[in-house]
Amino acid sequence: METNVIIFGHKNPDTDSICSSIVRQRLANKMGVNTVKAVRLGNINKETEYVLNYLGIEAPEYIEKVEEGQPVMLVDHNEFSQSVDGIENAKILEVIDHHRIANFQTAEPLYYIARPYGCTSTILFEIFKQENVEIDRETAILMISAIVSDTLLFKSPTCTPQDIYVANELAKIANIDINKYGLELLKAGTDLSDFTPSELINIDCKEFVEGNFKFQVAQVNTACIEDVLKDKENIENAINTVISNNNLNLFVFLITDIINSNSSCIVLGNNTNVFEKAFNTNLENNTAFLEGVVSRKKQVAPVLLKNI
Amino acid sequence: METNVIIFGHKNPDTDSICSSIVRQRLANKMGVNTVKAVRLGNINKETEYVLNYLGIEAPEYIEKVEEGQPVMLVDHNEFSQSVDGIENAKILEVIDHHRIANFQTAEPLYYIARPYGCTSTILFEIFKQENVEIDRETAILMISAIVSDTLLFKSPTCTPQDIYVANELAKIANIDINKYGLELLKAGTDLSDFTPSELINIDCKEFVEGNFKFQVAQVNTACIEDVLKDKENIENAINTVISNNNLNLFVFLITDIINSNSSCIVLGNNTNVFEKAFNTNLENNTAFLEGVVSRKKQVAPVLLKNI
Numbered sequence: 001m002e003t004n005v006i007i008f009g010h011k012n013p014d015t016d017s018i019c020s021s022i023v024r025q026r027l028a029n030k031m032g033v034n035t036v037k038a039v040r041l042g043n044i045n046k047e048t049e050y051v052l053n054y055l056g057i058e059a060p061e062y063i064e065k066v067e068e069g070q071p072v073m074l075v076d077h078n079e080f081s082q083s084v085d086g087i088e089n090a091k092i093l094e095v096i097d098h099h100r101i102a103n104f105q106t107a108e109p110l111y112y113i114a115r116p117y118g119c120t121s122t123i124l125f126e127i128f129k130q131e132n133v134e135i136d137r138e139t140a141i142l143m144i145s146a147i148v149s150d151t152l153l154f155k156s157p158t159c160t161p162q163d164i165y166v167a168n169e170l171a172k173i174a175n176i177d178i179n180k181y182g183l184e185l186l187k188a189g190t191d192l193s194d195f196t197p198s199e200l201i202n203i204d205c206k207e208f209v210e211g212n213f214k215f216q217v218a219q220v221n222t223a224c225i226e227d228v229l230k231d232k233e234n235i236e237n238a239i240n241t242v243i244s245n246n247n248l249n250l251f252v253f254l255i256t257d258i259i260n261s262n263s264s265c266i267v268l269g270n271n272t273n274v275f276e277k278a279f280n281t282n283l284e285n286n287t288a289f290l291e292g293v294v295s296r297k298k299q300v301a302p303v304l305l306k307n308i
Numbered sequence: 309m310e311t312n313v314i315i316f317g318h319k320n321p322d323t324d325s326i327c328s329s330i331v332r333q334r335l336a337n338k339m340g341v342n343t344v345k346a347v348r349l350g351n352i353n354k355e356t357e358y359v360l361n362y363l364g365i366e367a368p369e370y371i372e373k374v375e376e377g378q379p380v381m382l383v384d385h386n387e388f389s390q391s392v393d394g395i396e397n398a399k400i401l402e403v404i405d406h407h408r409i410a411n412f413q414t415a416e417p418l419y420y421i422a423r424p425y426g427c428t429s430t431i432l433f434e435i436f437k438q439e440n441v442e443i444d445r446e447t448a449i450l451m452i453s454a455i456v457s458d459t460l461l462f463k464s465p466t467c468t469p470q471d472i473y474v475a476n477e478l479a480k481i482a483n484i485d486i487n488k489y490g491l492e493l494l495k496a497g498t499d500l501s502d503f504t505p506s507e508l509i510n511i512d513c514k515e516f517v518e519g520n521f522k523f524q525v526a527q528v529n530t531a532c533i534e535d536v537l538k539d540k541e542n543i544e545n546a547i548n549t550v551i552s553n554n555n556l557n558l559f560v561f562l563i564t565d566i567i568n569s570n571s572s573c574i575v576l577g578n579n580t581n582v583f584e585k586a587f588n589t590n591l592e593n594n595t596a597f598l599e600g601v602v603s604r605k606k607q608v609a610p611v612l613l614k615n616i
Binding site: 027098100101102103104105106107108109110111114115116117130204254297302305306 | 404407408409410411412413414415416418419420421422423424438514589605610613614
């Protein structure tokens, strides 16, 4: 292991990106490697803040970019468009991820561990087991939080039997009621009251590039879609600014009802026809209701990518 | 596991590509999955033929292309330019590989297991151990053959301590003298007498794409470089045909002396300046001698890629 390796999840980090990078550092530490450090590429969201406060631990240090040749380990993403500025010239030693692979390349061989699970922490649990490293209570709660967040407490179509199995194994170690803790965690994430419209669409936003077509899909979780849509006009202005600043063809803002497992979305850009074709729907006032859709990764991004 | 999954290594298959695809099928079979089948994307070379004859087993079936949606598992490569025709629209379930990642993308999450070892079979050995699946003698010899071939009997700079460790563990299972067997195996691969010049440069040839720059690096192993260079003029004609048919910027033909661990090469194309810059050398009569160079993956491809 090289010196001064940094570990990070994607930009606009969610709970999996933050918790899995901390957990990956702890795994290294427990295996006697102390030259690695978890960092983050953006602000901590309220859901993740709940986890860190619950455990009384600090957020990883924020970094903006990496220098050429910087040794790095990626968790919870691989696409360069979602990664740190300068990633093209970093030295990527390892990736642990549960997403499709795209917009990613290296000059040298590396460790790459991807599994099609609902959460990076589910993969990390398996690595702890393989390496025969003990999982302490705090680390277990970090991983439970990531799994609850990514699978919406097992209700997302991205959730696999292995995520449920691992979360329950971790709950035994942590000795917590996973449904009670999980619901509190998700509720913490739905408090959107403090956010300006432009912050709102940036809480959890990912960019995708296919050929010359560039689009972003942002997502917020809520217990009440109407509450979010009250500010629709200002949100649309914020989205149009992002589209113009980033030369996007399309922007999809998913407002996901985590109680009833549906999403409403605001769709803007010159190529909203791609969205309409992908979901066989007509936008009304730039919005559409997507019944049963809660997962960007499984139900939105691939459908859009196929229809470009 | 889906039905009718096919497993294959790269085009112009070497011993690792053939043996590792057979071994991956056997691993699945031993885990109770019988809907997977190893296939190959090209002719069996003489070295691999030695292994298959030694064990008395059949070569995998040859396939030329895959249909849209075909479920596939890749071993020993990931770059689409080295893979089966139609790979862009196949359903990639898994990759087990030891190369850099590039020219690769999927629409969906997948299993991806990469480790920076000298050989795919070294990774497969670790998966057998993790899954607690017994390795029989024949399977051990398939894996030993792949490791000996890829590491030039541990002399290549791509060889890692883990490759040596695994090869020795496998030698215990197989109860063979790895140096004796390995030397016979490598020697079988240096018999180039049957090949026409155009066959010679296609025995082990890989294509690389970086932006608009496309090049191929072919390699043969020999005990006597001069023997191969006797037919230099005809080899050059064959290379120029490949360059013209495939619109290549550059073609590098490595003739590797496996006894002394050096290579001579024939370099042609409109952009031989990239080669000259990369290796800080001047070509004479389209050739250069590269002291200590035996590995395309470690010593040639990345150096060229950095100098495009």
